[in-house]
Every structure is written in C-alpha cells, then in structure tokens.
Amino acid sequence: xxxxxxxxxxxxxxxxxxxxxxxxxxxxxxxxLTREDVITIGTRIGDHAIDLGALHQLGYFEGIPxxxxxxxxxxxxxxxxxxxxxxxxxxxxxxEIFDKNNATLQHNxxxxxxxxxxxxxIEMQLPVLIGxxxxxxxxxxxxxxxxxxxxxxxxxxxxxxxHIPVGYHGRSSTIVPSGTPIYRPIGQTxxxxxxxxxxxxxxxVDFELExxxxxxxxxxxxxxxxxxEAEDYIFGMVLFNDWSARDIQxxxxxxxxxxxxxxxxxxxxxxxxxxDALEPFRVESxxxxxxxxxxxxxxxxxxxxxxxxxxxxxxxDEPTTVSKSNFKYMYWTMAQQLAHHTINGCKxxxxxxxxxxxxxxxxxxxxxxxxxxxxxGTKPLTLKNGQTRKFIEDGDTVTIKxxxxxxxxxxxxxxxxxxxxxxxxxKTK
Amino acid sequence: xxxxxxxxxxxxxxxxxxxxxxxxxxxxxxxxLTREDVITIGTRIGDHAIDLGALHQLGYFEGIPxxxxxxxxxxxxxxxxxxxxxxxxxxxxxxEIFDKNNATLQHNxxxxxxxxxxxxxIEMQLPVLIGxxxxxxxxxxxxxxxxxxxxxxxxxxxxxxxHIPVGYHGRSSTIVPSGTPIYRPIGQTxxxxxxxxxxxxxxxVDFELExxxxxxxxxxxxxxxxxxEAEDYIFGMVLFNDWSARDIQxxxxxxxxxxxxxxxxxxxxxxxxxxDALEPFRVESxxxxxxxxxxxxxxxxxxxxxxxxxxxxxxxDEPTTVSKSNFKYMYWTMAQQLAHHTINGCKxxxxxxxxxxxxxxxxxxxxxxxxxxxxxGTKPLTLKNGQTRKFIEDGDTVTIKxxxxxxxxxxxxxxxxxxxxxxxxxKTK
Numbered sequence: 001x002x003x004x005x006x007x008x009x010x011x012x013x014x015x016x017x018x019x020x021x022x023x024x025x026x027x028x029x030x031x032x033l034t035r036e037d038v039i040t041i042g043t044r045i046g047d048h049a050i051d052l053g054a055l056h057q058l059g060y061f062e063g064i065p066x067x068x069x070x071x072x073x074x075x076x077x078x079x080x081x082x083x084x085x086x087x088x089x090x091x092x093x094x095x096e097i098f099d100k101n102n103a104t105l106q107h108n109x110x111x112x113x114x115x116x117x118x119x120x121x122i123e124m125q126l127p128v129l130i131g132x133x134x135x136x137x138x139x140x141x142x143x144x145x146x147x148x149x150x151x152x153x154x155x156x157x158x159x160x161x162x163h164i165p166v167g168y169h170g171r172s173s174t175i176v177p178s179g180t181p182i183y184r185p186i187g188q189t190x191x192x193x194x195x196x197x198x199x200x201x202x203x204x205v206d207f208e209l210e211x212x213x214x215x216x217x218x219x220x221x222x223x224x225x226x227x228x229e230a231e232d233y234i235f236g237m238v239l240f241n242d243w244s245a246r247d248i249q250x251x252x253x254x255x256x257x258x259x260x261x262x263x264x265x266x267x268x269x270x271x272x273x274x275x276d277a278l279e280p281f282r283v284e285s286x287x288x289x290x291x292x293x294x295x296x297x298x299x300x301x302x303x304x305x306x307x308x309x310x311x312x313x314x315x316x317d318e319p320t321t322v323s324k325s326n327f328k329y330m331y332w333t334m335a336q337q338l339a340h341h342t343i344n345g346c347k348x349x350x351x352x353x354x355x356x357x358x359x360x361x362x363x364x365x366x367x368x369x370x371x372x373x374x375x376x377g378t379k380p381l382t383l384k385n386g387q388t389r390k391f392i393e394d395g396d397t398v399t400i401k402x403x404x405x406x407x408x409x410x411x412x413x414x415x416x417x418x419x420x421x422x423x424x425x426x427k428t429k
Numbered sequence: 430x431x432x433x434x435x436x437x438x439x440x441x442x443x444x445x446x447x448x449x450x451x452x453x454x455x456x457x458x459x460x461x462l463t464r465e466d467v468i469t470i471g472t473r474i475g476d477h478a479i480d481l482g483a484l485h486q487l488g489y490f491e492g493i494p495x496x497x498x499x500x501x502x503x504x505x506x507x508x509x510x511x512x513x514x515x516x517x518x519x520x521x522x523x524x525e526i527f528d529k530n531n532a533t534l535q536h537n538x539x540x541x542x543x544x545x546x547x548x549x550x551i552e553m554q555l556p557v558l559i560g561x562x563x564x565x566x567x568x569x570x571x572x573x574x575x576x577x578x579x580x581x582x583x584x585x586x587x588x589x590x591x592h593i594p595v596g597y598h599g600r601s602s603t604i605v606p607s608g609t610p611i612y613r614p615i616g617q618t619x620x621x622x623x624x625x626x627x628x629x630x631x632x633x634v635d636f637e638l639e640x641x642x643x644x645x646x647x648x649x650x651x652x653x654x655x656x657x658e659a660e661d662y663i664f665g666m667v668l669f670n671d672w673s674a675r676d677i678q679x680x681x682x683x684x685x686x687x688x689x690x691x692x693x694x695x696x697x698x699x700x701x702x703x704x705d706a707l708e709p710f711r712v713e714s715x716x717x718x719x720x721x722x723x724x725x726x727x728x729x730x731x732x733x734x735x736x737x738x739x740x741x742x743x744x745x746d747e748p749t750t751v752s753k754s755n756f757k758y759m760y761w762t763m764a765q766q767l768a769h770h771t772i773n774g775c776k777x778x779x780x781x782x783x784x785x786x787x788x789x790x791x792x793x794x795x796x797x798x799x800x801x802x803x804x805x806g807t808k809p810l811t812l813k814n815g816q817t818r819k820f821i822e823d824g825d826t827v828t829i830k831x832x833x834x835x836x837x838x839x840x841x842x843x844x845x846x847x848x849x850x851x852x853x854x855x856k857t858k
Contacts, residue, residue, distance in 0.1 A: 131560070132602050137685060160680055163626050164617060168685035169598040169692065173561050173776045174650060183651035185773035188593055188722065197592050199722050221603060221694065222612035222853030248773070251589055256566060256597035257686020260773040263598065265650065293617065293628050344614035344677070344689040345853050347602045424651030424774050 005095040006280055008409045012098045013106045014116075016046035021403055021412020024098055027091050028271035028413075029076055029236070033123040041071040041079065042122075044271060045098055049117040052094075058111055060097055060104075064089045075129040076272065077351040080216045080235045087235065091276060124270035126177045127238075128214055128351035133175060133266075134341060135210075135242060135355040136167040138332035140286070142360035145372045150250075162290060165332035165340045167354075170242075171263035175353070177270045178416040182243055183424040184394060185264035189247040201423045202245035204391045207398045208358040209310050209368035210240040211327055213334050214272055218348040225348070227298050227339035231275065233348065234334060239269035239308075239400045239416040240355050246371055246391070268353075269400075269416040277411050281305045281404035283328050292336070295343055302333040306413075308359060308402045310368070312383060315395030315419075320383040322373055325359050325366040327402070394422045434524040435709055437838045441527045442535045443545075445475035450832055450841020453527055456520050457700035457842075458505055458665070462552040470500040470508065471551075473700060474527055478546040481523075487540055489526055489533075493518045504558040505701065506780040509645045509664045516664065520705060553699035555606045556667075557643055557780040562604060562695075563770060564639075564671060564784040565596040567761035569715070571789035574801045579679075591719060594761035594769045596783075599671075600692035604782070606699045607845040611672055612853040613823060614693035618676040630852045631674035631690075633820045636827045637787040638739050638797035639669040640756055642763050643701055647777040654777070656727050656768035660704065662777065663763060668698035668737075668829045668845040669784050675800055675820070697782075698829075698845040706840050710734045710833035712757050721765070724772055731762040735842075737788060737831045739797070741812065744824030744848075749812040751802055754788050754795040756831070823851045 004010075005025065012024035022028065022044045032042050032049055040053040053071035055061065065086065070079050079086075097105050105111055137143055140157070143166075147156030160166060176182075184205055190197045218225050218233040225233060242262065249261030282301035291297065306327035313319035332340075337354055358368040367373045370391050374380050380388040392398060397419040403412030433439075434454065441453035451457065451473045461471050461478055469482040482500035484490065494515065499508050508515075526534050534540055566572055569586070572595075576585030589595060605611075613634055619626045647654050647662040654662060671691065678690030711730035720726065735756035742748035761769075766783055787797040796802045799820045803809050806819040821827060826848045832841030 132600055134600075158683055160617075160619075160626075160683070164681055166681070166685055166688075168688055169600050171561055171563075171598050171775060172601075173778050173781070174774075176650065180650075183774050186653075187773050188589075190589075196719075197589075197722070199724065221605065221609075224615075224853075245773070252593055252595070253684070253686075254587055254589070255682070255686070256595055257682075257684070259595075259597050260770070260775065263770075263775040264773040290625075293626070295628065341689070341692075344616050344674070344693040345603075345612050346600060346689065346692040349602050352602070424653075 005092050008407045010095070011100040012045055013100045014045045014048050014098055019410060020046050021410065021414050022046055023409060024095060025409050026273060026277050026411045027094050028273045030127045030271045031074060031076060031125040033125060034117060035121045039074045039125065041073060041076060043094055047119050049119055049122050051115050051117065054114045061090065061093055064093060074125065075351065076127050077129050080128065080214065081350040083216060084232055087274060088276060091274060124177055126175065127270055127272050130172040130175055130353045131349045131351055133170040133172045133353045134167050135170045135357060136165055136332065136337050137357040138165050138330050138337065139357055139360050139368065140331040141329060141362055142358040142368055142372065145360060145367065149376050163292065165337045167337065167341065168257045170266070174263055175266045175268060178267060178418065180267065181419045181421045182265040182267070183421050185245050185248065185260065186423050187245070187248045187260050188251055190251040197251060202248050204246035205420060206244045206246055206370045206391055207310065208242035208244055209308060209323060209325055209400055210242050210355045210358060211237055211306065211402065212240040212268060212353050212355040213237045215338070215348050215350065215352045215354065217350045219342055221347045222345035224345060225338055225342040227296055227335050230335035230338040233338065234275050236272040236274040237278065238272055239402050239413045241267040241398060241400055241416050241418060242355055243267065267416050267418045269413050271414055273411065273413055278304050278404065280406055281411065285328070285333050286331050288331065295339055296336045298333065298335060302335055303328050303330060304404065306402050306404050308400065311399045312389060313397045313399070314383060314385060314387060317385050319399065322381055323365065323367055325361045325368055327359060329359060329361050330356055392420050394420055396420050434521050437836045440529040441474055442529045443474045443477050443527055448839060449475050450839065450843050451475055452838060453524060454838050455702060455706050455840045456523050457702045459556045459700045460503060460505060460554040462554060463546060464550045468503045468554065470502060470505060472523055476548050478548055478551050480544050480546065483543045490519065490522055493522060503554065504780065505556050506558050509557065509643065510779040512645060513661055516703060517705060520703060553606055555604065556699055556701050559601040559604055559782045560778045560780055562599040562601045562782045563596050564599045564786060565594055565761065565766050566786040567594050567759050567766065568786055568789050568797065569760040570758060570791055571787040571797055571801065574789060574796065578805050592721065594766045596766065596770065597686045599695070603692055604695045604697060607696060607847065609696065610848045610850045611694040611696070612850050614674050614677065614689065615852050616674070616677045616689050617680055619680040626680060631677050633675035634849060635673045635675055635799045635820055636739065637671035637673055638737055638752060638754055638829055639671050639784045639787060640666055640735065640831065641669040641697060641782050641784040642666045644767070644777050644779065644781045644783065646779045648771055650776045651774035653774065654767055654771040656725055656764050659764035659767040662767065663704050665701040665703040666707065667701055668831050668842045670696040670827060670829055670845050670847060671784055672696065696845050696847045698842050700843050702840065702842055707733050707833065709835055710840065714757070714762050715760050717760065724768055725765045727762065727764060731764055732757050732759060733833065735831050735833050737829065740828045741818060742826045742828070743812060743814060743816060746814050748828065751810055752794065752796055754790045754797055756788060758788060758790045759785055821849050823849055825849050
C-alpha cells in the first residue's frame with residue numbers, strides 16, 4: 001500500500017529544495033498555528049505547510065472515513081486513534097493531491113491560498129497530547145558507557161540489560177516542541193568532597209540524543225501486545241532531546257530512578273514521520289545474544305537506518321557538530337519495547353510517547369550525550385569558536401537532526417533545537 | 430471560610446447513616462454514570478449521590494462564576510482548574526442547599542427527583558483525567574523496612590532519603606477506580622537459585638496502602654512552587670492502592686526504578702475529599718532531622734490525622750483486617766512533596782496525581798504492604814477463615830478504607846476495593 005506513495009520517481013508540483021527532509025514521499029503530520037492564529041493539523045512538503053483541516057473542509061478527503069473536525073483539532077490524538085488503515089488512506093490521498101500530474105489543487109489558486117502556508121508564517125506546536133511518556137535505555141553502547149563510568153568497567157552492563165528492554169516512566173507535562181527554551185534546573189546535588197547535599201543550579205546539564213515513537217490505542221487493561229503486531233500500533237517517530245541534569249540525577253536516582261534530573265524539560269521535533277514513510281529504510285538490528293524470551297523474539301528488518309547528528313551552537317555563534325550517530329545501533333527494537341511494555345497488561349493510549357534512550361554508536365564521535373562525548377568531563381570537546389565544553393552552558397543551543405537516505409530519496413525529521421537559559425527567576429525562597 | 434461548612438453542629442435534611450463517611454461536612458467531588466447513562470460531576474451526602482450538573486442547570490449555583498457546562502463533564506479537571514476560591518464557593522453553596530434549615534430544594538420534589546440518586550443507582554468513574562502521576566516514598570517506616578529487607582539492616586535508609594522526598598514518575602493510563610478488577614501481571618522474574626530469568630505470572634503480587642493528592646494548574650515551565658504556597662494547589666485526596674509485583678520489581682528496577690512491577694494497575698477511591706473538608710484534622714508531621722533545606726522548610730500542622738485500614742477478603746469469604754495505619758506517620762508532607770517536585774521547574778497541571786508512597790506505621794500491625802506485614806513471606810498472616818497469606822492470591826479482594834474523626838464528626842474517603850483476577854488471557858505467544 002505505501003509502495004506507490006514511497007515511489008522515488010514521484011514528483012510534486014510544490015517546490016522542494018535540494019536536500020529537503022520533506023519530499024512528497026515523506027508527508028509527516030504535525031499541528032501548527034496559522035497566520036490567522038488558528039490551530040490546525042497539517043503536513044509539510046518542501047518548505048510549505050499544508051492545512052489538512054482546510055483541505056478536508058474543501059472536500060479533498062472525500063471517500064475516506066473521517067469525522068468533519070478530525071483535522072480541526074489542537075492535537076493529533078483523535079486522528080491517531082483512527083488507526084493505521086486511515087493514516088494510510090490520508091497519506092496516500094495527500095500524495096495524490098500534490099502529485100505533479102494532478103491538476104486539481106495545483107491549478108486552483110483560491111484553494112491554494114487557503115491551504116498553503118510558508119514555514120515562516122506558521123508556528124509549530126506539540127503534535128500530540130502525550131498521556132504517558134516512557135523512556136527506554138536500549139542502546140547497548142550507551143548503557144555500557146554509563147556502566148563503565150558509574151559502576152564497574154569490567155561488568156558495565158547490569159544483569160537484566162540483555163534480557164529486558166529496560167525502561168522507566170517519565171514526565172509528560174514538560175515535553176515541549178522544538179524552539180521552546182529550556183531553563184537550567186535548580187535542585188539538590190551532592191558534589192564530591194561535600195559533607196552534606198548542596199542547593200543551586202545544576203552544573204552538569206546534558207542533552208541526550210534520542211528518538212521517540214508515538215502510539216495509537218493498542219489494548220485494554222490486562223492485555224499484552226504480541227511483538228509481531230506491535231508495529232501496527234506505532235504511528236510514527238520524532239527526534240527527541242531528553243535533557244538531563246547529571247548531578248541532580250546522581251544524588252536522587254537510587255533506588256527509584258531518575259526524577260527531577262529529567263522532568264524539567266524534554267524536547268521533540270514537531271513533525272511526526274510515519275512508519276509508512278520510513279518503510280524503505282528498514283535494516284536489521286544488532287544480533288541479540290542471549291536470545292530474548294519468546295515474547296520478545298522477532299525476525300527480519302525491525303530497525304531503521306536513520307542518520308542522526310547533534311550540533312551545539314554557543315550564543316550568537318556558529319554550531320559545531322559534536323556527534324554523528326544512527327538509530328540502527330539500538331539493541332532493542334521499538335516492537336520489542338512495546339511488547340515488553342504491555343507484557344504486564346499496561347494500557348497504551350493514542351498519543352503515548354516512548355523514547356529510545358540515548359542513542360550511542362560504537363565510536364567516541366557517535367556517542368549520544370556530553371557525559372559520554374566528554375567522558376565525565378575528562379575529555380572536553382572543542383567547539384569551532386575555540387571554546388571547550390564538558391556539558392551544556394547557558395546560552396548554548398542544542399540541535400538534533402535526523403534523516404534517512406536511499407535511492408536518491410531523503411526522508412527527514414527536520415530538527416529539535418532548544419536553547420538552554422539560566423535558571424528561571426523563581427518565587428522560591 | 431470553610432469554618433461554617435465544617436461546623437460539627439450542622440445537620441442536613443438528607444438521611445445520613447450512623448458512622449457514614451459522608452456527613453454534610455464532607456462534600457467530596459466525583460464523577461458518576463447516572464441511571465440514564467449520563468456522565469456527570471457530583472457530590473455525596475450519606476448514601477445519596479447528588480448531580481451537580483443538574484443542580485447547576487436548575488440555577489442553584491447562581492452568583493458563582495462557573496461556565497454552564499462545568500459539571501456536565503466526564504472529569505473534574507476543568508472545575509479543578511477554576512482554583513481554590515471557586516472550589517470553596519461551590520462547597521459552601523452545597524452545604525447551604527442541603528442544610529436542614531434550607532427549604533428550597535428540600536421541599537421541591539420535582540428538583541429532588543432530578544438531582545438525587547441512591548448510591549446503587551449510579552456507577553462511580555475515575556474522577557479526573559490524570560495527566561501525570563508521581564509516586565513518592567515518604568514513609569520513613571516503610572523505607573526503613575524495605576531497606577532492612579533488601580539492602581543493609583544497619584543502614585536501611587539510603588543517604589538521600591532524609592534530604593529529599595524521594596519520588597518517581599508512574600504510569601497514568603492504568604489508574605482505575607475502586608471496583609475495577611485487576612489482572613495478575615505476567616512478566617520476567619529471576620527467582621533465587623535460577624540460572625536465567627523465567628517468564629510467567631508474578632508470584633508476589635502485593636498491595637501498597639497509600640493516599641494520593643490531586644493538583645490544580647500550579648506553575649509555568651521553569652517555575653517552582655514555594656512550600657508555603659503548595660497547599661493552595663492541592664484540590665483534595667483519595668485512597669490509593671499501588672498494586673505491586675515484587676518479583677518483577679526485583680529483577681527490573683535497577684537502575685531506572687520500578688516499571689512493569691507497578692504499571693499493570695493502580696486503584697483509587699472515587700470521591701476526592703477536599704483539603705477544606707480535611708482542615709479540622711490537621712496534625713504535626715514527624716520531626717525532621719536533619720533540618721531540610723530551606724525550600725522544604727515549613728512550620729505548623731502540615732499533616733492530617735487520617736485513620737487507614739486494609740482488609741483482605743478471599744473469594745466468597747469474609748474480610749480480615751490486616752493493617753491499621755495512619756496518614757500522619759508520613760515523614761514528608763504533601764506541601765514538601767509538591768515544592769520538591771517543582772524545584773526544577775517541572776510543570777504541574779490540573780488533574781495530576783501524587784501518591785504518598787506506602788504508609789507504614791511504627792508497629793508491625795500498621796505496615797502498609799504484605800511485603801512488610803508478612804516480612805518477605807517469613808511471617809505469613811492468618812485470615813479469619815484459617816488461610817494464610819504471604820502475598821495476594823487470585824480471587825482476593827483488597828479494600829482500603831480511610832477516615833478522620835474529631836468532635837463527633839467523621840469525614841471519610843469511602844473505600845478503594847479491588848479484586849485480583851488470574852492473568853488476562855493474552856494474545857501473546
């Protein structure tokens with residue numbers, strides 16, 4: 001079904017800049033504020049945002065079972081609830097409407113005025129209301145690096161890691177879209193050599209290079225999702241920066257896990273790229289040894305070849321690329337994560353988000369956090385402007401980009417880019 | 430302001446059974462399905478549920494700034510967003526309407542038919558859409574008991590425990606109201622003596638006696654809530670059973686905390702008792718030594734004297750009370766928990782829920798979990814029917830009750846009661 005829509009030969013009548021992340025083969029979904037201050041659901045081709053609410057009102061989705069207001073909403077949750085069949089029908093229809101050989105909208109200037117926006121006319125919003133957010137810890141390289149630094153270099157991986165896609169519940173209320181500035185968190189830490197914990201701004205603010213997937217309603221309370229069906233419940237993926245305060249984390253996280261070290265903010269890219277758009281970029285995931293339990297076993301290409309990059313730009317200065325990684329390094333797949341998440345009967349809703357965990361590659365220039373890149377501050381990175389970084393400093397903008405590329409087609413995620421500000425002026429005494 | 434509404438001398442024209450949790454001084458808020466299959470927001474006096482949506486339509490809340498549909502909703506979130514002043518105006522008005530000396534509704538048979546339901550005519554729902562759920566770990570006795578069992582009896586409390594109200598993010602999607610049956614979760618465990626992890630139903634399903642509070646919108650991203658203001662953002666409290674699978678927890682929880690061991694289900698009592706109703710039952714919380722950091726310091730009576738009880742009833746058999754505890758044992762107060770939760774700028778929304786953590790008292794008959802009551806299975810409890818319990822068995826119903834009592838007035842929470850069923854018949858291979 002997605003084959004035709006993914007056809008590399010397909011061209012659109014909209015302009016698509018060279019190396020754009022958003023050719024007609026992508027068709028991501030997002031939510032934006034228009035120039036008239038209206039919130040709508042939309043897609044993007046090249047540098048044009050397309051108002052799907054308006055397209056639907058104009059009758060372009062005729063024949064597809066959609067409620068009248070499905071795109072006139074401030075989140076994608078209801079559309080995602082409609083399920084995979086409907087996502088695909090809509091994606092295919094959008095592909096037809098903007099096909100170079102389709103004259104209907106192409107030559108209707110009145111409709112085009114209503115439907116099309118340039119990217120600078122709109123403001124991207126959070127695409128979904130995230131009911132529950134879970135973060136996994138599924139990069140073996142990352143878990144190994146952290147284990148080496150904080151536990152035992154000889155037994156870096158904990159005993160459960162190769163058996164379980166380890167994960168934890170995160171905070172939904174502070175997930176913000178790209179462009180939202182982040183405040184340096186304050187809190188308790190226990191610095192080396194101190195006799196009691198100290199209070200103040202975190203000194204070790206870090207990014208985490210992650211991706212995340214968005215689910216649809218998948219089960220009822222008590223029901224598990226088989227690993228072979230899990231992909232059907234994944235709507236799409238975004239780039240994800242899981243901001244972390246390493247010093248707060250170190251003092252608080254035993255025994256119940258990271259809490260305030262993470263919940264001050266997490267940033268996502270605003271366009272959800274569908275699994276159908278990513279289909280041509282499937283790759284095998286790393287060999288799993290020992291063989292996982294049956295409920296986690298799967299065959300075939302269950303990962304995706306997604307090039308990832310992290311840039312740091314000091315205030316008013318040019319960016320330096322500090323890491324190049326790839327989603328394909330993930331040890332546990334999304335299907336395995338979802339099967340594991342529901343093996344206990346945990347209910348999954350439309351708009352739930354699940355992070356991959358930090359995506360570190362095998363080499364030191366492919367690590368997914370400053371903690372690893374600068375190895376606990378022992379190997380500071382040098383930026384283009386000559387400054388060094390052990391962690392993120394106030395005024396720095398961290399930008400994660402990601403894209404797939406094959407047969408001349410590039411399907412990208414755009415970026416998640418956020419500036420770290422000094423601590424919020426708090427009312428706290 | 431609440432003084433008049435809390436007056437012990439106040440009587441209502443509705444019948445209130447002896448020892449009822451719901452005298453006219455309580456006025457809790459909940460959501461229920463009526464005999465006409467309509468969902469509405471309501472309150473309860475004695476064994477009558479009162480339809481606030483209907484009362485509002487009939488003009489009984491005239492003069493209070495409320496939108497027309499504020500009670501015609503399937504969650505309390507919007508009403509809670511209206512803030513403390515409005516909660517209080519509504520509570521006071523309800524108190525007036527049902528005052529023995531007020532004839533208006535009392536003698537309007539037509540209105541009474543529309544507004545009043547007996548409890549057996551309605552079905553209680555989840556009172557709020559819980560955006561984010563956080564669980565704390567704030568009973569010193571519980572943390573000490575767990576530390577003794579799983580870590581070092583000599584150093585049972587972890588170093589951060591006396592400095593931080595330790596907490597973690599939980600799963601919102603599986604919080605269910607009293608009466609919803611729970612399925613025994615399946616998953617991975619690593620039993621003592623095994624060489625590899627095993628798969629199957631949890632063998633150590635436990636309850637956790639907790640209470641939880643529900644918040645209103647409190648801050649913007651980045652902003653902290655001062656401990657002295659924190660109580661203003663708490664709408665009310667419920668009873669909370671934080672179902673736990675001890676064997677799953679043991680294998681999965683290092684290093685990121687409890688995950689599937691908790692997320693299979695958590696149960697709450699359906700009526701939210703407001704902080705105004707609890708006002709007369711304030712007590713001092715335990716002395717905190719060492720003195721907490723300034724952002725956690727507070728004076729006065731910041732805890733509440735709430736009697737708690739846990740009963741276990743085997744299938745078709747009478748209940749046995751297995752624990753009697755009290756909310757006042759909590760080391761960290763709700764205000765401290767909320768101040769800590771936001772010290773990093775974490776945004777708190779209307780309908781967020783925060784659990785106390787297991788509430789264990791100082792004696793072995795006041796512990797808040799089977800893990801502690803039967804001390805890791807070494808001291809099985811004997812039920813009235815002669816059976817013993819180390820943990821919860823299929824068919825058992827666990828019921829938590831809670832109430833305050835002073836000057837002849839009893840303000841109660843009703844109960845959270847849930848039956849444990851065998852594992853869900855899963856599609857998983």
